[in-house]
Amino acid sequence: MVNGVEIPKGAIPADISKQIPAGYSNRYYYKDREFTCVECGTVEVWTAKAQQWYFEVIKAHPASEATHCSECRKKRNKAKEEQRRHMD
Numbered sequence: 001m002v003n004g005v006e007i008p009k010g011a012i013p014a015d016i017s018k019q020i021p022a023g024y025s026n027r028y029y030y031k032d033r034e035f036t037c038v039e040c041g042t043v044e045v046w047t048a049k050a051q052q053w054y055f056e057v058i059k060a061h062p063a064s065e066a067t068h069c070s071e072c073r074k075k076r077n078k079a080k081e082e083q084r085r086h087m088d
């Protein structure tokens with residue numbers, strides 16, 4: 001139990017103090033989650049570890065969800081990089 005919330009088996013308890021305060025959106029634990037990429041439809045797993053990093057290290061808003069698979073993220077980053085190069 002953390003803050004009165006039961007942590008499911010296999011989940012990582014969250015450190016709420018490291019998250020952005022977001023009321024009901026704050027995450028009390030992280031668990032591997034399947035999501036579908038909005039761009040290509042690939043089903044990928046957003047791991048509990050990756051979520052912990054995303055919300056506690058990067059400080060993403062706790063209501064954020066994974067939307068793009070790793071391949072599409074790579075492509076998007078590359079496109080951004082190229083855009084930057086053109087602007088220089």
Ligand SMILES: [Zn+2]
Pocket residue numbers: 037038039040041042068069070071072073
């Ligand atoms: Zn994708």
